[in-house]
Amino acid sequence: MNTQKDLINLLMQHSSTRKYTDQPIDEKTKQTILACSQMAPTSSYLQAYTIIEVTDPAKRDELATISGGQEWLKKAPLTLLFCADLHRSEKFLTVTDPKVFQNTELYTVAVVDATLAAQKALIAAQSLGLGGVIVGGVRNEMDQLADLFNLPERVMPLFVLCLGYPAEQLPVKPRLPQQFIVGTDAYPDKETDLTSYNQEVSNYYDQLTNGADTFNWVERCTYALEQKPRYEVDEFVKKAGFLKN
Known part of the structure; x- marks a missing residue:
């Protein structure tokens, strides 16, 4: 390089x-x-x-x-x-x-x-x-x-x-549009329409898997949170001596 x-x-x-x-x-x-x-x-x-x-x-x-x-x-x-x-x-x-x-x-x-x-x-x-x-x-x-x-x-x-x-x-892998991520002097909370990005993510996985997976961003992230909440991490953190105050 x-x-x-x-x-x-x-x-x-x-x-x-x-x-x-x-x-x-x-x-x-x-x-x-x-x-x-x-x-x-x-x-x-x-x-x-x-x-x-x-x-x-x-x-x-x-x-x-x-x-x-x-x-x-x-x-x-x-x-x-x-x-x-x-x-x-x-x-x-x-x-x-x-x-x-x-x-x-x-x-x-x-x-x-x-x-x-x-x-x-x-x-x-x-x-x-x-x-x-x-x-x-x-x-x-x-x-x-x-x-x-x-x-x-x-x-x-x-x-x-x-x-x-x-x-x-x-x-x-396509990332979220920048207006959702980057704010100026305040939190960027005005954008609400994810239609275009959801379709882009769906198309990406459709091509990657030859049609076996067409889940969009909202669908796959929701699934991830539901399947892997890992509440036990909180217990380990405290047991390991962190966050005791």
């Missing part, structure tokens, strides 16, 4: 990659991805996240099972679990109010830090010719995840980033 245009094209052409070639990711490439991940912005310099590379086939199998059978968790050349982590901060920082590690602000900081780090890792990987997918389905069984990776208190597993050299390139 040599030009500003290359970078913009990379960002604009993002699509999730779930099928990979047999080409391994060499150590130098992996370390470059991890180093870029660590250069993500971080609130108050806390770096409140942890990355766990998953190499054990048995643990990969368990991740795939927990997530509902997502095979790419087993087959991706590089599998990284990203966690929100206040354990390290609590261990090394001496503060006058120890309850600060239980408040909503630091929970938010840790989740945002981990998410920004994962996005940096994905962009770095894509710039090196790899593709990837972020899997939130591992949150289906958070207690199991915590046991599987020996997570201490105040560490919350968020998602897995799977990376590898793409065996296929899917078309870019």
Whole structure:
């Protein structure tokens, strides 16, 4: 990648990659991805996240099972679990109010830090010719995840980033029209008609699946919320020592 245009094209052409070639990711490439991940912005310099590379086939199998059978968790050349982590901060920082590690602000900081780090890792990987997918389905069984990776208190597993050299390139999924997302000096709450966007999403999946799936944006997002409410995440968050105030 040599030009500003290359970078913009990379960002604009993002699509999730779930099928990979047999080409391994060499150590130098992996370390470059991890180093870029660590250069993500971080609130108050806390770096409140942890990355766990998953190499054990048995643990990969368990991740795939927990997530509902997502095979790419087993087959991706590089599998990284990203966690929100206040354990390290609590261990090394001496503060006058120890309850600060239980408040909503630091929970938010840790989740945002981990998410920004994962996005940096994905962009770095894509710039090196790899593709990837972020899997939130591992949150289906958070207690199991915590046991599987020996997570201490105040560490919350968020998602897995799977990376590898793409065996296929899917078309870019259409995003919401910008007027729904971007406001000027106020929340953008004037747009209500999703007809055109719903049709665009329906057409996208119709072509992608040869007519097997024509659900639009409203239909598929409603289904996702009804099928995966994950109320148990709230219980895990508090049990792990977050949000106790």
